[in-house]
Every structure is written in C-alpha cells, then in structure tokens.
Amino acid sequence: MSGKDPKKGKMKEVKKETGLGLSYKKDENFGEWYSEVVVSGEMIEYYDISGCYILRPWSMSIWEILHGFFDAEIKKMKIKNSYFPLFVSPAVLQKEKDHIEGFAPEVAWVTKSGDSDLEVPIAIRPTSETVMYPYFSKWIRGHRDLPLRLNQWCNVVRWEFSNPTPFIRSREFLWQEGHTAFATKEESDAEVLEILELYRRIYEELLAVPVSKGKKSELEKFAGGLYTTTVEAFIPNTGRGIQGATSHCLGQNFARIFEINFENEKGEKAMVWQNSWGFSTRTIGVMIMVHGDDKGLVLPPKVASTQVVVIPVPYKDANTQGIYDACAATVREMNESGIRAEADFRDNYSPGWKYSHWEMKGVPLRIEIGPKDFANNQVRAVRRDNGAKTDIPMANLAEQVKDLLATIQQNLFDVAKQKRDACVQIVRTWDEFTVALGQKKLVLAPWCDEEDVEKDVKARTKGEMGSVKTLCSPFDQPELPEGTLCFASGKPAKKWTYWGRSY
DSSP states (O other): OSSSSSHHHHHHHHHHHTTTTTTSOOOOOHHHHHHHHHHTTSSSOOOTTTOOOEEHEEEHHHHHHHHHHHHHHHHHHOOOOOOOOEEEEEETTTTSSHHHHHHHHGGGEEEEEEEEEEEEEEEOOOOSSHHHHHHHHHHHHBGGGGEEEEEEEEEEEEOOSSOOTTTTTTEEEEEEEEEEESSSSHHHHHHHHHHHHHHHHIIIIEEEOEEEEOOOOOSOOOOSEEEEEEEEEETTTTEEEEEEEEEEEEEEEEHHHTEEEEEEEEOOOEEEEEEEEEEHHHHHHHHHHOOOBBTTTOOOTOSSSSSEEEOOOOOOTHHHHHHHHHHHHHHHHHHHHTTOOEOOOTTTTTHHHHHHHHHTTTTTTTEEHHHHHHTTTTTEEEEEETTEEEEEEEGGGHHHHHHEEEEEEHHHHHHHHHHHHHHHOOSSSSHHHHHHTTOOOOEEEOOOOHHHHHHHHHHHHHSOOOOOOEEEEEEEEOOTTOBBOOOOOSSSSOEEEEEEEEO
C-alpha cells in the first residue's frame, strides 16, 4: 500500500472485503499471517494455557479423515489398535538413557494429588516406548507370538517452551503411534518403509503437499533407535524444512533393556527387532502453511469436511423461493453422489460476505445460483485455489463437480511441488551454502556423513533464525561423481543431504 494514504486504502479494502479479510499478508509477515488464518479460518481457538489449543470442528474433521485413511491401511497390514495409560513411572521412563535424555526437557510431571505431594512423581507420556515395552516382554515368549504389531491413537504431552505454534509445536497434540516387534531385521526394515509410504500418501495424495522421503542423520535420528526414516516437507515462504512424519527402526536396543526375548524355531533364545512410527496433527499445520493465501485457508477437496458450498444470490424482484429451492436440490444431488456439500441460507448476511467467509474457511468450490443461472438452468462454479469461474448446466452437475474437485486436488499438489522444486538449490561449497540459505533455499549438498561436521555446521550457522541442520538424506540420490568433496569439511563426500533451518 505504499504511496497511498493508508487510511483511505484501508477503508476501501474493508468495504470490498466486508471487514472479513486478513490483516497480514502471507509473503510479508508469515508468522502473523499463520496465527491469524488458523483462528479466522475457525481451525483453532487459543487457550488460557500457553502452547495448548482448542481444535475446532473444522480442523477436527480433517484429522478424522486422515485417521480414517491410515487406520484402514494399517488394518490391512494386520496391525491392531490398543490403548495404554497416559502415565509413566519414573523408573520405567529412565530405563533407556539416550531415549530419556532426548525427551527429558519436555517431560511433564504430576507431583500432587489434591493438597498432598505424591511419594513418587508420575510422568505424562511424551511417547510410549517405555510405557508399552515392559508388556511386550510379558506377551512375547516364542516365535509364534511374533510379529506383535500394535498402534494407538492418543494424545501426548511435550512441555515445549520454544515458540509454540498451533499444529506445529504444541504442548499437547493428537497422534497415532505404532509399536511393532519382529523375529528378523528384514521384516522390521520392510515395515519401516511400508509405513513411510503411507505417510507420503497422507501428505501427497490427501493433503496435496509434496514431501521428500529419506533417512535422518545419526545426530537427528530418534533417541535410542537404530535409524529413522522421514517424510520432509518444505515451507517456501520461510525457507524452513519441516519433519512431516517419522518411521523408526529401533533395532534391538529396547529389546535388550526391556528383555523382550523369544524362543526361535531352533529353540534358541533371541531378541526381537522393533519399530515405532507416528504422525500427528502437525500434518494439518503443514497443509495450512503450504496452501493458504491472503484470503485465508485453502483446503484440498479430499480432506475438506465441506467440499462445496452453495450460495443463493437473489436479486430484488427475482424468484427468491425458486432460487432457494434450486440451491437445496443442488446440495441434495451432490450429497447423494458422495460430494460433501452444504448451502448457506443465512439471510442476515449478503452474498458478498458469504463469499469472503467461505473463502476464509478454504472450501474448495463455491456454487452460486442467481436469477440468470436459475433462468438458464445452470450454476456458476468458482474455484478457491485459483478463482476460475465456470458455468455448469444443472443436467450433469454432480459428475462435473466431481471432475472439478479432482482437478483442484491435483492442481494444489502441482503448484506446491513447482514452488518447492524451485527452492531446491544444489551447492558444493560453504560459500554457496550460506548464499543459498540467505535466499530461503532448500539446500542439497554433498556431505561426508560425519557427526562432528554436522555439529560444526550447526555451530557456525547459529543465529537468531536458529541453526542449520540436516533435514534428511533423500532415498532418491542424485549421482555422486567420484572425488566429490563435502561442502563443509572438504573430506570425500558419501551422500547428498538436504540441509536447512527447520520448525
């Protein structure tokens, strides 16, 4: 708005947007834009305890769709749901030293009951390895008890103090955590990748967010695990990576500590191989950050609880009842053909206000029926993702709308992938690395795969933006020519790795 009288500009804007617009722009002030869009889009409400948020029906319905997809897929894999308590005794929690060191700063403790202090404080689960594994050792005796494959849908508490952000970093969040035990490493390795593929599908097929599959470095892997695989997303506006979901092979470390042994087919005692894997409500935050715009949320049709909103646009002398009936019939027809549609018949709001309201909430498609549409036996369809308008005859409306929703879903993914790919910068030297980071790039660099070198990069890039770390080494590795050197140490490079600041 430079060069204008800000007051005048603002007045004009409010009139046009009927007071509904966002006050921050995504490209200009991303953090404030995000905080505003999650509330104005009715996804969350702030709560009186810092770092905790109320998930409103508009976001909860998205979580239910992701839950439904994943739950059905793991059931096909013969994984069963269970539920373990929220509380952990300190003795059990502290059994695996690396594991608890990784989580210690975030563990919340219950110390009182009423006015009296508890003799032994009780921890609230930050994750459930130590809650479950004492019972794995009880239930697993022989090779016929394997594999043991459990999942639970629950909440966990991690008392974050740095920058709580709705969906992205919160003190309590919803997730699923899978915990499995196998007789062999081969079975364990295979499951890790099978689950990771489901996480890729959640992001790419449902949320229309492109992700990179890869392996975490030794420094960034799950505390106490053997190796960690991840799907990593990227937020072009901030130039930050974000861990989308992780699938860990725990190896036999926890089996040794919790004595999870079995008698194999030869009658010998052996230790199980274990995995754990999870995705959380963070997925919703990533979707908002990637697709949202200055008008509000933009929801991919596959996860929108309302895919189509139908708005009557009556005019002075028009046949208002006829228009309303046509809207109701349109919603009925779409619902019957499996499209999630609703009409907005509220008479205390103008059509323009309703357009802005449903745009803010990110509904993928708006259908308007005015006197002309009614007379011509058609509707006007307006896409949320790109604003394109088309007139569709009533005759085969449901089919056309289905096609349009599929097109929107694909377009959201294509546009996001194009933006993400445009941010990937291949660098070979430290100077190129620092320049690329300053330009908010997703840096792909040859690395010697040494922990000390990663620690050194973290130390050298420390600043108010946060330090840079490895995001993942993608499974899809570009060719690494003989003699390629590590960008940071100058030693021979072993692999290509994504680097960046992250959430």
